[in-house]
Amino acid sequence: MSNTSAGQGELLGDAVSPRGKLRPRSSAASKRWQTVVVTGLVFCALVSVFTTIGIILMLVVESWGFFSDDKIEIWKFLTGTKWTVGQTQGELSYGIWPLLSGTLRITGIAMMLALPMGLVSAIYLSEYASKRTRSLLKPTLEILAGIPTVVLGFFAVKFITPYMLEPLGDFKTFNATSAGIAVGILCIPLVASLAEDALQAVPNRLREGAYGLGANRLEVTLKVVVPAALSGIISAFLLALARAIGETMVVALAAGSTPTLTLDPRMPSQTMTGFIVETFKSESVVPGTLSYFSIYAVAAVLFLSTFGITLVGQIIRMKYREVYD
Amino acid sequence: MKDSVAQPRKHRSVARRKLFNNSFSVICLLVSSLAIVVLATLLIAIFSTGGNWLSFEMLSGSHRENNPEGSGIGQAILGSLVICSICGLVALPIGVGTAIFLEEFKPKGRLLRIFHGLVQLNINNLAGVPSIVYGILGLTAFVYMFGAFSPIRVNDQPDYEIGATYFYQTKTLGGQYVRFPAVPLVQPVIKIKQGQIASKINGDKFKLNVVSASTEKSKYANQVNKTVLLGTEAKLSNRNGNQVYEANTIGGEPFVFPAEATYSQFAKITDPITVSNSNGDTFSLNVLSKSEPIPTDPTILAQSVFADSPDPNKRSSASIFRENSLFHLHLPFSKSVLSAALTLALVILPIVIIASQEAIRGVPQTLREAAFGMGATRWQVVRSAVLPSATPGIMTGAILAMSRAIGEAAPLLAVMGGVLGTTNHLSSLMDKTPVLPVTIFKWAGDENQGFEHLAAAAIIVLLAFLLLMNSLAIFIRYRYEKKLS
Numbered sequence: 001m002s003n004t005s006a007g008q009g010e011l012l013g014d015a016v017s018p019r020g021k022l023r024p025r026s027s028a029a030s031k032r033w034q035t036v037v038v039t040g041l042v043f044c045a046l047v048s049v050f051t052t053i054g055i056i057l058m059l060v061v062e063s064w065g066f067f068s069d070d071k072i073e074i075w076k077f078l079t080g081t082k083w084t085v086g087q088t089q090g091e092l093s094y095g096i097w098p099l100l101s102g103t104l105r106i107t108g109i110a111m112m113l114a115l116p117m118g119l120v121s122a123i124y125l126s127e128y129a130s131k132r133t134r135s136l137l138k139p140t141l142e143i144l145a146g147i148p149t150v151v152l153g154f155f156a157v158k159f160i161t162p163y164m165l166e167p168l169g170d171f172k173t174f175n176a177t178s179a180g181i182a183v184g185i186l187c188i189p190l191v192a193s194l195a196e197d198a199l200q201a202v203p204n205r206l207r208e209g210a211y212g213l214g215a216n217r218l219e220v221t222l223k224v225v226v227p228a229a230l231s232g233i234i235s236a237f238l239l240a241l242a243r244a245i246g247e248t249m250v251v252a253l254a255a256g257s258t259p260t261l262t263l264d265p266r267m268p269s270q271t272m273t274g275f276i277v278e279t280f281k282s283e284s285v286v287p288g289t290l291s292y293f294s295i296y297a298v299a300a301v302l303f304l305s306t307f308g309i310t311l312v313g314q315i316i317r318m319k320y321r322e323v324y325d
Numbered sequence: 326m327k328d329s330v331a332q333p334r335k336h337r338s339v340a341r342r343k344l345f346n347n348s349f350s351v352i353c354l355l356v357s358s359l360a361i362v363v364l365a366t367l368l369i370a371i372f373s374t375g376g377n378w379l380s381f382e383m384l385s386g387s388h389r390e391n392n393p394e395g396s397g398i399g400q401a402i403l404g405s406l407v408i409c410s411i412c413g414l415v416a417l418p419i420g421v422g423t424a425i426f427l428e429e430f431k432p433k434g435r436l437l438r439i440f441h442g443l444v445q446l447n448i449n450n451l452a453g454v455p456s457i458v459y460g461i462l463g464l465t466a467f468v469y470m471f472g473a474f475s476p477i478r479v480n481d482q483p484d485y486e487i488g489a490t491y492f493y494q495t496k497t498l499g500g501q502y503v504r505f506p507a508v509p510l511v512q513p514v515i516k517i518k519q520g521q522i523a524s525k526i527n528g529d530k531f532k533l534n535v536v537s538a539s540t541e542k543s544k545y546a547n548q549v550n551k552t553v554l555l556g557t558e559a560k561l562s563n564r565n566g567n568q569v570y571e572a573n574t575i576g577g578e579p580f581v582f583p584a585e586a587t588y589s590q591f592a593k594i595t596d597p598i599t600v601s602n603s604n605g606d607t608f609s610l611n612v613l614s615k616s617e618p619i620p621t622d623p624t625i626l627a628q629s630v631f632a633d634s635p636d637p638n639k640r641s642s643a644s645i646f647r648e649n650s651l652f653h654l655h656l657p658f659s660k661s662v663l664s665a666a667l668t669l670a671l672v673i674l675p676i677v678i679i680a681s682q683e684a685i686r687g688v689p690q691t692l693r694e695a696a697f698g699m700g701a702t703r704w705q706v707v708r709s710a711v712l713p714s715a716t717p718g719i720m721t722g723a724i725l726a727m728s729r730a731i732g733e734a735a736p737l738l739a740v741m742g743g744v745l746g747t748t749n750h751l752s753s754l755m756d757k758t759p760v761l762p763v764t765i766f767k768w769a770g771d772e773n774q775g776f777e778h779l780a781a782a783a784i785i786v787l788l789a790f791l792l793l794m795n796s797l798a799i800f801i802r803y804r805y806e807k808k809l810s
Contacts, residue, residue, distance in 0.1 A: 030702050033704065034703060038704070041426035042426060044422030045422070045423045045427070047674070048423060048444065048451060051671055052450070055454065055462050058471075117359065121353075121356060121360065124354060124356070124357045128353055128354075129357075133357075137360065140361050140364055143795075147367070147788075148732025148791075150732065150734040150769075151765070153766070154780060158769070159370045216342055217346055218342075239453065246455025249735055253770060273455065276457055277738060280739050280742065281743050281767075288519075288534065295461060299461050302458065303454065310450050314446070314450070
């Protein structure tokens with residue numbers, strides 16, 4: 001659409017140039033002014049480019065500070081099963097797996113909650129809901145999406161753990177489950193709104209065709225609409241996954257500050273983001289020290305995983321999108 | 326898949342299909358309404374925990390250690406509002422500019438088209454970067470500025486600074502505080518700062534590490550000739566006609582760096598000097614020598630100090646203080662309001678850009694064509710036709726981005742640390758301040774159970790702000806979007 005407008009703009013620009021000759025100064029001035037403005041706009045666009053470059057450069061340079069330390073071997077970082085950086089006593093271990101597994105555990109719990117619930121909500125909103133229920137559900141999801149994550153973290157540690165989980169079994173005060181549930185809650189609106197967009201993008205002709213063949217609403221939804229919107233739904237799932245991995249305040253409050261390598265969801269589990277926040281909270285970060293550099297090494301792993309997932313999600317959405325026009 | 330609808334593999338009775346259909350719609354409704362249940366539970370839980378703790382004292386006070394009843398969020402509210410406003414002022418123009426560039430100035434050249442596509446892809450990716458990573462970027466880029474300047478410690482003056490006045494302050498024998506302006510001097514002895522660029526005697530330049538004696542000393546074991554202990558002093562000396570400071574590394578190798586005029590931490594008072602007190606009165610300070618008797622008249626006493634003497638009980642030396650003007654700035658930005666606001670601006674920039682792009686895309690093509698038809702240049706079309714009708718959409722997106730910013734805790738925690746209260750009022754962009762989300766985070770994790778209620782009360786205030794901003798966004802959307810079509 002915009003491409004045609006560019007063509008037309010050029011065409012019209014040529015057509016009106018005789019008028020420009022009548023008042024050459026003002027036309028030339030406005031052209032010059034346009035050049036100035038466009039330069040300014042390019043600089044605005046460059047800010048976001050430099051942000052990305054800055055992030056990557058910073059992670060590479062400062063992680064190098066971590067790995068170039070005599071006590072650190074990159075192999076042990078990637079395979080080690082114990083993490084004691086930032087602790088004052090004991091032997092220094094710096095295997096990423098306890099933190100990574102903490103992130104994966106909490107993300108797993110969150111996804112088990114958010115993916116089915118988000119998708120079902122999306123299906124309901126897009127295919128079933130009447131206007132009235134929609135006008136109630138949609139704002140609710142929007143409000144839920146707008147709740148600051150620190151609030152959900154507070155909810156997880158002060159309500160989900162003591163009132164929902166502790167009656168069920170031997171849950172620790174800080175545990176993976178309550179953090180996972182809270183992260184799931186904040187991912188539901190994300191999945192619901194992105195998946196709903198994908199479902200709504202399926203043209204009505206497909207639905208009508210299926211109805212015409214005698215299918216009922218369930219069959220139309222599950223056998224026609226959802227498969228047609230699958231690329232959009234998967235990219236919604238991946239975005240939610242990236243969001244859950246990068247979620248910080250919920251896990252900092254509810255998941256505890258003990259890095260553990262276990263499958264028990266009742267145990268505390270510090271995540272990568274949790275470790276970073278814990279280090280900042282203690283305010284003992286002095287540039288040049290090992291725990292300062294370790295933040296960047298952990299952040300690099302975090303950035304790589306979220307960036308990779310977001311990128312894959314975008315590629316899926318662009319490449320496998322079914323186009324009906 | 327589509328075939329299976331036309332020719333079902335299994336023949337199912339109409340009644341069964343109907344049952345499946347109906348039960349699925351019930352399941353859908355139940356699962357979807359769970360969102361309402363969750364939201365209601367959350368709000369009820371928070372209001373029942375914190376509702377009673379809301380009071381005028383709580384809204385205006387500041388944090389007190391171990392005293393939840395006396396603590397409040399006045400400073401935090403102010404801090405959040407100031408940081409969010411600056412963040413909006415920075416992110417909004419840049420974000421709208423980028424959106425205009427992406428939507429209205431699609432370039433024709435091949436190289437520029439690649440740049441264009443790259444920016445678009447990049448923005449979608451930036452929107453998915455966790456906010457804590459932005460926090461670390463803010464810490465590196467704004468707080469420490471990639472280590473390009475020596476970091477600022479407490480009571481230390483930065484390398485580059487404007488908008489600050491330094492003065493020495495001392496207490497007179499009458500208990501009154503008086504001050505006099507400080508003059509930068511080349512000190513005979515100074516303490517060495519972390520990251521100081523120094524050169525060896527043969528001229529090689531290097532960056533000094535300053536380590537405390539107990540920790541991290543072993544880390545620099547292979548760099549002993551680039552390392553000094555914390556508190557090491559360098560002495561002024563003259564080398565080839567230049568004034569330089571000179572000291573030895575822990576490896577015993579001498580190094581020098583150029584001498585600049587700085588303020589010393591303390592000033593000796595030996596001669597009568599003109600000072601001013603807190604009321605703004607200026608008078609000449611009465612300096613007593615050790616042997617002189619102490620005057621009894623309180624007015625004279627209030628204007629007298631002992632001359633600097635070796636007896637610590639009688640010593641009165643003036644120590645340095647800094648007064649910041651509103652436009653006080655220094656490099657690096659250090660842990661300050663400005664660093665925090667710039668970091669938050671980076672966090673919300675992708676959101677502002679994407680929202681503005683959508684608003685601009687929503688402007689009918691006919692408006693542009695009409696403007697082009699009247700001979701407008703592309704920028705004139707944007708400014709006089711596209712932007713005015715896209716403004717409501719842009720404003721809505723901007724407000725929603727701001728409501729994201731006001732609730733962000735992680736980047737602020739990274740950039741300013743967990744500040745709960747400051748003794749000074751927020752007076753310049755270089756000050757630290759507590760903010761609402763970080764306060765909630767710290768209180769929620771406090772061992773004193775009373776702070777749990779206070780955190781809930783602070784959450785209510787935060788949610789009220791969010792409600793206000795969202796209502797404003799809805800109002801703008803409702804009020805102005807109708808006029809267009």
